[in-house]
Amino acid sequence: MCHCQIGRRRGAKCFVPEFQVDCCIKLSGMPDLSLTFVNPRLFDDVSFHPCVRFRRWESERVLSFVPPDGNFRLMSYHIGSQSVVAVPVYVRHQISFREAGGGRLDISIGPKQTMGKTVDEVILEVPLCKTVLNVTLTASQGKHSFDPVSKNLIWEVGRIEPGRLPNLRGSMALQAGAPPPDANPTITVHFTINPLAVSGLKVNRLDMYGEKYKPFKGVKYVTKAGRFQVRT
Secondary structure, eight states, X not given: OEEEEOBBOTTOSSBOOEEEEEEEEOOOSOOEEEEEESOGGGEEEEEEOTTBOHHHHHHHOOEEEOOOSEEEEEEEEEEOTTSOOOOSEEEEEEEEEOTTSEEEEEEEEEEOSOTTOOEEEEEEEEEOOTTEEEEEEEESSSEEEEETTTTEEEEEEEEEXXXXXXXXXXXXXXXXXXXXXXXXXXXXXXXXXXXXXXXXOOEEXXXXXXXXXXXXXXXXXXXXXXXXXXXX
16 A cells, blocks of 8 residues: 655745555465566655565665565655656635634635546644634535634545535634734645555566465555645
């Protein structure tokens, strides 16, 4: 399984994706596995599980290993600067505050560069300023909640269907006499896209040696936002 965590460095304009290859092994005996990729040259800054034979990777770009039982992370990696990773979702936002003690919020989210795959498990977190007393919002999809103590607004969108653009809009009430906030909040977005690996990684084949039985083999590609933030 290939997971993707997309983050944005504070104050930077570029995205710094991190990727992992996770394994679930249920094999008897001492199987010796060899995993190859269609495009191994895209790997950069790679770290491996101790079971991986590093010399063979260096010479042949083949992951050769005797796996432990169960779930484990086989490798983590970045991709080279020559490979462009497109952020698979976009967020449109307009958050404004007035001197009169109120504000407006309008947020939309949609798919982008998903190759026709569905964006699922979408959640947006908006930490509002401490002077916000309450919100009156309407969501075109999903449900939202506002915690008056932490001032955290959560919008659980769910799945974004093709042709739809989920929207959350409405008003915010501020404490009487409180000045407008100096800065707008940063929106944190969580989502998954299945099956899709935005890194472009593709498994070529997995071979097993040392045992005579025929194993079941499968691969699943998943893009998952770890900490994708949008500065408003």
